[in-house]
Amino acid sequence: MIKITATAESPEQARALLDVGADTLYVGGHPFGLRLPRALGLDEIKEITLLAHRQGKKVNVAVNGLLHNEQVEQLPDYLQRLAEINADAVTMGDPGAILTLQELDLDLPYIYDAGTLVTSAEQIAFWIDHGAIGAVAARELTLSELKEMQSKLNQPVEVLVYGPTCIHQSGRPLVTNYYRYAGMSERTDKDRGLYLRDPKNPDSQYPIFEDEEGTHIFSQDLSLMPVLQDLYDNGLHTWKLDGVLLHGEAFVQIVRLFAEAREALEAGNFVPAALCNRLQSIQPQSRSLGTGFYLKDPKDIN
Amino acid sequence: MRKIVDKPEVLAPAGNLEKLKMAIRYGADAVYIGGQAYGLRSRAGNFTEDEMREGVDFAHTRGAKVYVAANMVTHEGDAAGAGRFFKTLRDIGIDAVIISDPALITTCFISAPGLPIHLSTQASATNYKTLEFWKKVGLERVVLAREVGIEEIREMRRHTDIEIEAFIHGAMCIAYSGRCTLSNHMVNRDANRGGCAQSCRWKYDLFEIDGNSARSLIPEDAEPFSMSAVDLSMLHHIPDMIEAGVNSLKIEGRMKSIHYVSTVSNVYRKVVDAYCVDPDHFVFDPAWEEEIWKVAQRDLSTGFYYGVPTEKEQLFGKPRKIPKYTFAAQVLSYDPETKIATLQQRNNFGLGEEVEFYGPGFVRFKQTVRDLWNENGEPIDRAPNPMMTVTMTVDHPVEPYYLMRKK
Known part of the structure; x- marks a missing residue:
């Protein structure tokens, strides 16, 4: 009943993710998909889709960018190709992309994903009216809000249970601009491993990188392992694990832990402590784990 | 001679009733305000129903x-309650609501049919297909994302006839509006529900992790990392905006002062009129720019309209010194016989100071304060009390609602 969606960065990793229990692989590439572990071409997406379908599993493709005219021009061709390779769904947050998809009338549904803007059941209902088969919840919601949202909807609301969460997207190359100002020559890409710290909060550590879509800033890595029982009990059964900043085998092992947690939950014998400890041992030591907004009281956020 | 009859609207912010009236007196075709709920400026002055009624009137x-x-x-x-709120707005005669949340859009359609809806910039409309989508849904207008270029607007106009509103002046989000929750994560304030703490304007360390310890990348003599943007001004490019097909030229700033709102509205009113009356012989008057700098708070740039902003469009280090003008008084009345103006004080000023009067229609002149009387007709040296009524001689005629500023 619990569905695990995990990002996949390559056909090799996809195979491993399917083996450890991922139900849906999440992939994509430029210029339509945002913040993926690796930008994949259609050939790789096709290969991953074949792998997944062979095991009766699914592939969703990220078309979640804020699209400009130029991208909109190229979109119909991309969507058609995705339909041809039998991708199971796309994620979309741009109404222009959604309209394009509807006009093409393909056998390719979409899941509404507009990042920070998906915060109520009524919003999601609007997009369901416009064809969405589900939605990805904003990371800024508390457990009580998510619970209420899901209880009002028949379609699944996807919840991030592991990974960093994007808290800022700028169209500007903010790191490059700083380098130019400071006379530095340095890389700005995702694998460079750059972070911001707010001096007023010495423990803060916000990953930052640039790509073709601009600058992206993330929060602390999230892990809901300690509270999966609450998610499960409240009908939040669509889990996303995001490996945007964690490559290779480490991410696969983390997905494996969540798959184990799922089995335990469904068997009624979930005990988080051991799984949390194992997760801690795989998680890069320099990046601590937190529960984001999930355990906060909505009243404390104003 | 070519002439533009269908002029674009100059749209000004109004944080309260006084600013609303001033913006309109100074040339705004439309103003946008906040109600007491569902807005994004919880700290800006927001209007009660009665104030809205008076403003609409x-x-x-x-x-x-x-x-x-x-x-x-x-x-x-x-x-909760949004339906009633929208219905009230419609009944008051509000001309449109600016919404980004589809849940509120649905509520507005159901509860207040006939009340036009404009899509807020918070929804980041960046392509013509998105404009088409919102037109099909029934929206009357889309406020574009600030990341859209002028060529992109031209292309949007070729594809759709929905009204296009675009920012021409003011402070800018450094992020795609709505796609930034720095405040949420840093200080538990929801940026998309009125709590933005402007975290992008803070200073940060930029570092890498070497083994298990952090190593700062900020050079010794450089300013810390920041994301703060300079402000937008399309003052020199209004013809481009008009020719691209923008229907509404939006000035940012519901938190800004009367001095700011009146000055900026006045300038853009003048530019739009000057261009539309004879576009082929339009000449830019440097006085317009001079005027804009009197209320500028940061350096100015053209945002994304002509390309992706570089480091020059961001604020690093010490900000540029901009001469600061203060709103000193408002004209209440004028006697042409005696050339004496009656003023309401808004900031301390006094004898010997050089001040400047300005009024709607881009009227302005400098004046030295040669004499000053209080309400009882007694001569005074200074006007120190807030809102006190004073009189002084002026060399050029003034009218009620002319404003007086000083350096």
């Missing part, structure tokens, strides 16, 4: 429009 008498921003991104429970 004032605006409609002068052929101007009033829009209400209800651009919050609602969470569960936040939208």
